[in-house]
Every structure is written in C-alpha cells, then in structure tokens.
Amino acid sequence: MGLSLSRRLPVYLALVAASLLAACGRPPAPPAPEKVVPLSEQAEVVPGPPGQAGALFVTTQPGDINTLNPLISEDGPSTAAISRFMEGLTRLDPESGAIIPNLARAWSISEDGLSYTFDLREGLAWSDGEPFTAADVVFTWEEALYSKEVDAAGQPVVDEKTGRPKLKFPSRPAFFHLVEGEQVRAEALGEYRVRFTLPQRYAPFLLFAGGQDILPRHILKPHVDKGTLLDAWSINTGIKNPRELVGMGAFLLESYRPGERIVFRRNPNYWKRDSAGNRLPYVERIITRIVGDSNASNVAFARGLTDAESIQADNVTWISRAAERFDFDIHDLGPSSSTSFVWFNLQPGNNPEGRPYLPEHKRRWFSDRRFRQAVSYATNRQGIVDGVFAGRASPLHGYVSPKNANWFNPDVRRYPYDLDRARDLLAEAGFVRRGDRLQDSAGNPVEFSLMTNNNSNLRTEMATVFAEDMAALGIRVELQFIDFNTIIRRTSESFDYEACLLGLGGGAPDPYSSKDILMSDGRLHFWSPSQTSPQTKWEARIDELMRQVGRELDETKRRAAFFEVQDILAEEQPMIFLVTANEYVGVRRRWQNVQPKPLGGVFWNFESFWARPE
Amino acid sequence: MLAFLLRRLLTLVPLLLGVTLLAFLLMWLAPGDFLTPMKMQRDIPADLIQQLEADFGLNRPWYVQYGYWLGNVLQLNLGYSWSFKVPVSDLIGSRLFSTFLLSLTSTLFAWVVAIPLGVLAAIYKDSIFDRVSSFLAYAALSIPEFFLALLAVWFAAVTGWFPVGGATSIEYDYLSAGGQFVDRLYHLILPTLVLGIGGVAGLMRVMRANFLDTIRAEYVQTARAKGVPEGVVMFKHVLRNALNPLISAFGFSFSGLLSGALIVEIVMNYPGLGNLIYQALLREDQFVVLASIMLSCVMLVLGNLVADLCLAWSDPRIRLENQE
Numbered sequence: 001m002g003l004s005l006s007r008r009l010p011v012y013l014a015l016v017a018a019s020l021l022a023a024c025g026r027p028p029a030p031p032a033p034e035k036v037v038p039l040s041e042q043a044e045v046v047p048g049p050p051g052q053a054g055a056l057f058v059t060t061q062p063g064d065i066n067t068l069n070p071l072i073s074e075d076g077p078s079t080a081a082i083s084r085f086m087e088g089l090t091r092l093d094p095e096s097g098a099i100i101p102n103l104a105r106a107w108s109i110s111e112d113g114l115s116y117t118f119d120l121r122e123g124l125a126w127s128d129g130e131p132f133t134a135a136d137v138v139f140t141w142e143e144a145l146y147s148k149e150v151d152a153a154g155q156p157v158v159d160e161k162t163g164r165p166k167l168k169f170p171s172r173p174a175f176f177h178l179v180e181g182e183q184v185r186a187e188a189l190g191e192y193r194v195r196f197t198l199p200q201r202y203a204p205f206l207l208f209a210g211g212q213d214i215l216p217r218h219i220l221k222p223h224v225d226k227g228t229l230l231d232a233w234s235i236n237t238g239i240k241n242p243r244e245l246v247g248m249g250a251f252l253l254e255s256y257r258p259g260e261r262i263v264f265r266r267n268p269n270y271w272k273r274d275s276a277g278n279r280l281p282y283v284e285r286i287i288t289r290i291v292g293d294s295n296a297s298n299v300a301f302a303r304g305l306t307d308a309e310s311i312q313a314d315n316v317t318w319i320s321r322a323a324e325r326f327d328f329d330i331h332d333l334g335p336s337s338s339t340s341f342v343w344f345n346l347q348p349g350n351n352p353e354g355r356p357y358l359p360e361h362k363r364r365w366f367s368d369r370r371f372r373q374a375v376s377y378a379t380n381r382q383g384i385v386d387g388v389f390a391g392r393a394s395p396l397h398g399y400v401s402p403k404n405a406n407w408f409n410p411d412v413r414r415y416p417y418d419l420d421r422a423r424d425l426l427a428e429a430g431f432v433r434r435g436d437r438l439q440d441s442a443g444n445p446v447e448f449s450l451m452t453n454n455n456s457n458l459r460t461e462m463a464t465v466f467a468e469d470m471a472a473l474g475i476r477v478e479l480q481f482i483d484f485n486t487i488i489r490r491t492s493e494s495f496d497y498e499a500c501l502l503g504l505g506g507g508a509p510d511p512y513s514s515k516d517i518l519m520s521d522g523r524l525h526f527w528s529p530s531q532t533s534p535q536t537k538w539e540a541r542i543d544e545l546m547r548q549v550g551r552e553l554d555e556t557k558r559r560a561a562f563f564e565v566q567d568i569l570a571e572e573q574p575m576i577f578l579v580t581a582n583e584y585v586g587v588r589r590r591w592q593n594v595q596p597k598p599l600g601g602v603f604w605n606f607e608s609f610w611a612r613p614e
Numbered sequence: 615m616l617a618f619l620l621r622r623l624l625t626l627v628p629l630l631l632g633v634t635l636l637a638f639l640l641m642w643l644a645p646g647d648f649l650t651p652m653k654m655q656r657d658i659p660a661d662l663i664q665q666l667e668a669d670f671g672l673n674r675p676w677y678v679q680y681g682y683w684l685g686n687v688l689q690l691n692l693g694y695s696w697s698f699k700v701p702v703s704d705l706i707g708s709r710l711f712s713t714f715l716l717s718l719t720s721t722l723f724a725w726v727v728a729i730p731l732g733v734l735a736a737i738y739k740d741s742i743f744d745r746v747s748s749f750l751a752y753a754a755l756s757i758p759e760f761f762l763a764l765l766a767v768w769f770a771a772v773t774g775w776f777p778v779g780g781a782t783s784i785e786y787d788y789l790s791a792g793g794q795f796v797d798r799l800y801h802l803i804l805p806t807l808v809l810g811i812g813g814v815a816g817l818m819r820v821m822r823a824n825f826l827d828t829i830r831a832e833y834v835q836t837a838r839a840k841g842v843p844e845g846v847v848m849f850k851h852v853l854r855n856a857l858n859p860l861i862s863a864f865g866f867s868f869s870g871l872l873s874g875a876l877i878v879e880i881v882m883n884y885p886g887l888g889n890l891i892y893q894a895l896l897r898e899d900q901f902v903v904l905a906s907i908m909l910s911c912v913m914l915v916l917g918n919l920v921a922d923l924c925l926a927w928s929d930p931r932i933r934l935e936n937q938e
Contacts, residue, residue: 058784063893064889064893066697066698066699067697067698067699069699072699074652074697075697159665161661161664162661170662170665170666170669171662172657172658172662175658175659175661175662176657176658176659178659181661230699231699231700234698234699234700235698235700235705235708236700236704236708239708255787257782257885258708258709258885259709259712259781259884259885259886259889259890260780260781260782260885261780261784263787287784289780289784290885291779291883292779292880292881292883292889296779296883299771300778303771483645483646484646484651485644485645485646485647485650485651486645486646488646488650488651488653488654489645489646489650492653502654504656507656507657508657513656513657514656516656517656523653523660524654524656
C-alpha cells in the first residue's frame with residue numbers, strides 16, 4: 001500500500017469516526033417530572049373488558065410530516081400526526097355517523113338556530129397538566145382563527161376585495177369556518193360553558209365546529225401576541241422541543257427525527273378511562289417509521305415489521321399470503337368514501353382568443369343528456385372493478401359513496417352495463433352507426449379525448465377500460481395521461497379539454513362540504529365551474545336544494561333535499577361515476593379490542609387497543 | 615495565492631446568478647405552482663388561495679419574484695419553505711448531516727478500495743487479476759445507481775442481514791454512545807456500497823492508466839538504472855506522480871458530496887437532503903429548490919478550488935500565483 005495513503009488512512013478513519021460520534025447524542029435525559037392530574041368525574045368511560053397497559057405499537061407512514069401545526073397542515077402525514085395529540089369538542093359515532101360528545105359533554109341549539117352552547121367536561125387537563133377550560137375554546141376561535149390584522153395605528157386592516165377585516169393568521173380552518181364570509185363569535189359563559197353565535201342559520205356548524213381542534217391557550221397565546229402563530233409548532237419544535245406540543249389527544253410527541261421516525265408516548269392526563277377505572281390509552285408508545293411511499297409501507301407490514309397498516313386494494317391479495325406467518329388479519333371495511341368519475345367539458349363561450357372552448361358539434365353531443373346517459377350505460381363498472389381492482393372495489397352509481405350511509409340515496413337512477421339501451425339512446429339523439437364508427441347527424445365521427453393524471457396507476461387503468469367500453473359503441477377515445485397541475489389548469493382556467501377522469505377523496509361527512517362541487521357558482525363545479533347564473537334548469541334546482549341543505553336544521557328535510565340533488569345528478573349524468581375502491585386495514589392479531597366499523601374504520605377506539613408485551 | 619482565491623470566489627457570483635435565474639424560470643414555466651394542488655380540494659375556499667397567492671407573491675411576474683428572492687439572499691436570508699413554514703436554512707441544516715456522512719463514507723470507500731486495486735492492476739498488467747478487475751469495473755460502471763440501490767433494498771429485505779432504509783434503528787435513542795455509533799455504521803453499510811461502487815470502478819481505471827503512464831517515464835527508468843529497489847520506485851516515484859490527476863477527480867467528487875446521493879437516498883429511504891429536495895421539486899416549494907441548487911453549485915466551485923490547492927501542494931511545479 002502507498003506510503004502517503006497509509007499515512008492518511010487513519011486520519012480519514014478518525015474523521016468518519018468523529019463525525020459519527022458527533023451524531024450520537026447523549027441518551028435521552030430522564031423525563032422531567034410530569035404533572036399528572038387525577039381523573040375527572042366527568043371522564044369518558046369506555047365500555048368493554050379492561051386491558052393491560054404498556055405495549056409498544058409500531059407503524060410506518062408513507063412520507064414525512066411537514067408541520068405539527070393544525071392550522072397549516074395540508075398533507076396526510078402531518079394531519080395524521082396532529083390527530084394523535086389534538087381533539088375537538090365533538091366526534092362522530094363510528095357506527096351511525098351521528099355527532100357525539102367528545103371534549104364537550106353536551107350542547108344545545110337556540111330556537112332560531114343562531115346560537116350553540118357547549119358544556120365542556122369539567123376537570124380535564126392538557127397533556128402537561130394545565131386545566132382545560134372554556135378559555136381555550138374561546139382562544140382557539142377568537143384569537144387563533146380570527147385575530148384581525150392591525151396597522152401601525154392599531155386600526156384593523158380591511159381587505160380591499162371582500163371589504164371585511166383582514167385576518168392576522170389566514171389559515172385553512174379560519175376560512176373554512178366562515179359562514180357566508182362572516183365570522184362565528186365565541187364567548188365563555190363560565191369556566192366550562194362556551195356559546196357560539198352565528199351570523200345566520202348554518203346547518204353543518206355543529207359537525208364542522210365540533211371537529212375543530214382546540215388549541216392550548218397557555219402555550220400558544222405568546223405566539224398569537226408575537227404574531228408568529230402560523231410559524232409555531234413547526235417541525236423544528238418537534239425536533240428540539242416536543243414538550244411544547246401540548247394537546248388533549250391520547251398521545252403526546254416524544255421525539256421526531258426528520259425523514260426517520262416519530263415517537264409518541266401516552267398522554268398521562270388523557271380524559272378517558274376503562275370500565276375498571278384505569279386511565280387510557282393502554283398503548284405506552286407509538287413508533288412510526290417514515291418510509292418513501294405507500295408501497296414501501298405495505299411491504300413493511302407484509303414482512304411483519306409493523307402492527308397495523310392501511311392496505312391498498314391492489315396489494316391485498318399478495319399481502320394476505322403472509323397473514324398466517326406474521327399472524328395478522330386484514331379487515332375488509334367495504335366501500336371507501338373516495339369516488340372516481342368522468343365528466344365532459346360543458347363550458348360555454350369562447351376562450352380569450354375568441355375561439356369556442358370546444359368544437360360546436362362536440363359541444364352539441366356533450367350537452368345532450370341522452371349522449372351522457374348512453375355513455376353511462378356503456379360503461380362497464382363491474383369490468384373496472386374486476387379488471388383494475390381485482391374485485392376489491394364497488395361500482396358507483398351516484399355522487400355519494402355507499403359508505404356514507406347517512407346521506408347515501410340508494411334509489412338513484414342506475415345505469416347498469418347495457419349496450420342495447422346505450423345504442424337506442426344514441427339513435428334517438430340522431431347518432432348513426434357507419435361500419436365500426438359512430439357518427440352524428442351531420443356525419444362527424446364521434447371521438448373525444450379523455451385526460452387523467454399520469455401519476456395514478458388506478459386512474460390510467462380505469463381510463464383505459466373506459467376507452468375500450470366506448471369503442472364498443474363505435475366512439476373513439478384518445479387517452480391523455482398528463483401532469484396533475486396541467487389538468488387543474490385545463491379544467492379550471494383554460495378549459496382546453498374534452499373529457500376528464502378524476503376522483504374525489506372523502507371530505508367532511510356533511511353534504512354541504514360538496515357545495516363548491518355541486519352549486520353552479522362553485523370553483524369545483526367540474527363540468528362548468530364558477531357560473532354567474534345557472535346555465536340549466538336542473539343546475540338551478542340543485543343550487544336551490546343545496547342552499548336548503550346549508551340552512552335547514554331538520555335532519556329529515558336536509559336528507560330529502562340532498563337525496564333530490566343525487567336524483568338530479570343521476571338523471572342528468574354531468575358526472576359519470578365509475579367505482580369506489582374498498583378499504584382494507586391489516587392488524588396483527590396480538591392486538592385486543594380491535595372492532596372495525598364501516599364508518600369509524602379500525603382505529604376509532606385506538607386508545608382501547610392493548611396487547612401483552614412481546 | 616490570495617488573489618487566486620478571490621478570483622475563484624468571484625466567478626461564483628455570475629454562476630450562481632445564472633443558475634438560479636434558469637431554475638426560477640423553469641419552475642415558473644412548469645404548469646401550476648405551489649398552490650395549484652389546493653385548488654382541487656373542496657374545503658379550501660377560493661378567498662384563502664387568493665390571499666396565499668398574494669402573501670407568497672405568486673401573483674406577480676416572475677422577474678419581480680426573482681428580484682425579491684435575490685434581495686433576501688443578499689441579506690443572507692435563503693427564504694422560507696412554504697410547505698414546512700420554517701426557514702430554508704433550518705430545513706437543510708436538519709438533513710445535512712446524514713447526507714454528508716453518507717457521502718464521506720462512500721468517497722472514502724471508493725478511494726481506499728480503488729487506489730490499491732488500480733496500482734495492482736497496473737503492476738500486474740495483462741495478468742488474470744488485471745483482466746478480471748477491468749471486467750468488474752466496466753460492469754460496475756454500466757449499472758445505474760438506482761438499479762444497484764433497488765438490488766440492495768431487495769437483498770436487505772430477503773436476507774434480513776441489513777436494515778431496509780433509515781439511518782438509525784428504532785431503539786437508537788435508548789442505546790449507549792458506542793451502541794449508537796455501531797447502529798449508525800450498520801445502517802451506512804449498504805448505501806455506502808451502492809454509492810461507492812461506481813466511484814471504485816472509475817477511480818480504479820484512472821489510477822491504473824496513470825500508473826502505467828508513469829511507469830514508462832524516463833525518470834522511472836533512471837531510478838531503476840541507478841539501482842533503487844523496485845518497491846521504492848513504485849511507491850515513492852511512480853505512485854506519487856500518478857496520484858495527481860486523481861486529486862482533480864477529488865474536486866469533482868466533492869461537488870457531489872451533498873447532491874450526488876439524491877437518487878440512492880430516495881430509493882434506499884435514507885433520511886438525507888435527497889428526499890427533501892425531491893419532494894420540494896415535486897411540490898414546487900421554490901425557495902427550498904433554489905437553496906439546494908445554490909448549495910450544489912457552491913460545493914462544485916469549492917471542490918474545484920480545494921482540488922487545485924491540493925494539486926499545488928502535492929506538485930511543486932504548479933504555482934497558483936502565476937496563473938492567469
């Protein structure tokens with residue numbers, strides 16, 4: 001070996017060793033004494049046989065968190081992490097979907113529907129032992145969400161466009177909770193009572209506001225005063241100072257290593273107990289490893305490395321082969337709340353260059369209801385279920401997935417696969433078959449392009465099956481698999497497209513959360529968004545019904561209105577619904593108290609999960 | 615010497631301007647921006663998107679946005695990540711160490727293995743060892759890194775001998791300092807091999823060729839003629855002279871120290887800068903992208919500078935002061 005090299009080698013090795021050692025921190029300091037407040041009288045009692053505390057729960061998560069601040073969280077991983085330590089006033093019953101008590105034990109609504117009074121559970125404590133009171137709720141709404149921007153003279157700044165005061169911390173929840181652009185007021189009526197006053201009747205308020213995470217005033221107030229609320233609780237907090245992340249959730253953040261893992265520890269001050277009087281949760285620690293994508297995450301579970309995993313429909317078959325070896329069950333939760341659909345561009349008018357958005361004859365086809373219905377009849381939904389999802393999906397006939405049982409209208413008009421009816425409808429609308437091609441009455445061959453985003457295998461495969469189905473009618477479909485951002489621009493700005501296949505996630509389980517999709521002035525009214533006045537009678541009727549859904553407090557009347565919306569959509573077929581993937585969750589069998597529910601999924605009672613330590 | 619250093623550092627200015635301008639322009643030309651995905655979410659009101667557009671300056675012409683960014687950079691403020699809501703410098707800082715460590719071990723691995731192999735191949739030219747090592751080197755050079763990384767992940771998953779991704783084990787925080795050291799090393803083995811193997815092959819070929827060139831030089835013949843022992847000739851005369859071009863190669867490898875591991879990090883799920891930059895690119899989180907591009911640019915220039923300085927140090931014929 002060379003002289004010079006052999007002289008340098010130890011230096012190199014020392015360098016590596018030194019940098020490695022520098023990375024090895026001290027073992028974590030023994031946790032500072034914690035303030036543990038005795039269980040309140042009003043603690044929630046979770047029924048069922050008591051379990052054994054102390055187990056370790058290991059999971060993986062595709063993708064790293066971006067933030068731990070519930071006001072700015074956008075992505076799935078961040079939201080999942082935040083939901084471990086944050087809770088709202090109410091939650092949803094895992095079986096019926098009804099709104100049930102959470103941090104609030106009861107509530108009442110005034111006669112006029114404008115004021116909501118919540119009674120909080122008394123004697124609860126934040127994870128650091130500080131008392132949880134109405135002041136926290138009022139802080140969350142009045143200060144965290146709706147602090148006003150003030151100028152140098154202390155005067156509120158007014159937004160030029162809307163004419164309303166500008167928010168100091170513009171956040172997604174703040175805008176989300178506005179009622180027709182107006183703020184909801186919150187005030188404390190005593191230590192454990194809060195009253196919300198609405199500017200007008202707003203039916204989804206209870207659901208939406210009940211789901212709002214309540215923020216700890218004693219921690220975040222300084223950030224509000226300094227104007228740094230949206231920068232608070234960043235990943236830096238998680239890395240350097242996890243104890244600042246104080247919540248009412250069952251767990252609290254113990255440590256976070258970017259790109260590697262998140263560790264949660266049980267909240268010693270949690271406010272639920274089991275039937276024997278033991279404080280929940282049973283799980284002592286949750287270790288979540290961060291992996292590259294959901295496939296890597298699925299693989300980790302299939303190799304027995306993790307305790308539970310949400311499994312994609314197309315991965316179920318091969319993962320289930322390892323079920324006996326690693327001792328897990330895969331729970332089939334049935335249809336998910338996500339939907340997939342095709343729609344045609346119905347945007348009227350011309351683009352800025354003065355040309356129509358799409359050729360006149362194509363607009364004529366697309367705006368003919370019979371054409372859309374024929375396409376729907378010719379769509380082989382079961383073929384998509386079998387061919388794309390290997391049977392692990394359900395055909396979708398209307399706007400609402402059957403999962404959302406409360407709002408699902410089972411009697412909408414259906415379009416079972418029926419080429420004869422499709423051909424009849426096309427003939428009625430003046431289309432003629434010449435050879436293997438379909439032509440309209442003017443002799444134009446019927447063909448259109450269908451775009452979908454190129455980074456979703458399931459969507460590109462669905463589009464391919466759809467195109468083959470159309471070929472059976474003599475319609476030629478040109479497939480375009482393109483970048484998602486381009487699709488958004490084409491469907492919402494340039495309207496330079498003919499048909500598009502996309503999907504929607506669940507969204508909040510209230511029909512009013514669909515108002516931007518279903519109402520004609522909505523930003524996401526896919527086939528022709530942001531209309532100044534409804535183009536068609538049926539769209540006008542949907543607008544009217546949706547306004548009713550927004551204002552009517554009576555559940556039965558709301559449901560009737562929303563059922564009619566679904567009927568109109570099924571009749572008119574502006575969106576041709578395809579399928580909804582089924583949901584699968586795998587859990588190791590050593591976990592006890594696992595009670596999957598179609599609505600609540602597997603983890604609705606995670607605080608009751610327990611296992612004998614391995 | 616000082617003038618040379620200054621001149622080199624000054625060339626950085628137009629280079630950085632050009633590179634960031636190009637990156638900015640490309641991001642602006644790409645469809646959509648950071649806020650576009652929000653437009654497809656039903657519970658985000660249009661008002662919020664408009665306000666964020668104004669706050670982020672996305673509604674202004676690109677050159678105005680670039681100007682603002684440049685102004686901030688001149689004040690040593692690299693900006694703010696839109697998706698993480700933390701300063702870019704913090705974000706990169708938190709991931710820098712892992713990437714740096716991996717680059718260091720893989721460079722070290724490449725050099726320590728390649729130089730002796732190259733020397734041996736040259737000394738025993740045309741022997742069976744030379745043939746086999748050449749063959750393996752060409753094979754290693756022709757396998758793309760990402761494929762090797764995939765193979766490594768598969769190997770780790772099938773045998774269970776190595777961890778599948780990550781830089782530390784779950785129990786890392788509860789280990790002693792020695793245990794933590796070993797744990798880190800254990801996680802570094804596979805990524806180091808994958809990242810280093812291409813380097814081994816390349817360096818070894820260069821080393822062999824240089825060594826052969828130098829063996830034929832006249833002063834080597836002179837040394838032999840005057841009776842210097844063969845070992846001394848080889849290591850004292852030939853090796854020292856043959857190493858010079860490798861020092862320039864070191865400069866280049868320095869530039870890749872932070873960015874070179876990008877693909878391997880993503881495939882092997884190693885928590886370094888690579889994943890961060892990749893995600894930032896996908897999401898068009900502008901300032902993170904720009905900062906990381908600047909970082910690799912600076913590293914490239916610094917790497918070349920260091921290589922030149924090393925050359926001057928190892929070869930007395932080179933005088934930096936006289937360079938024009």
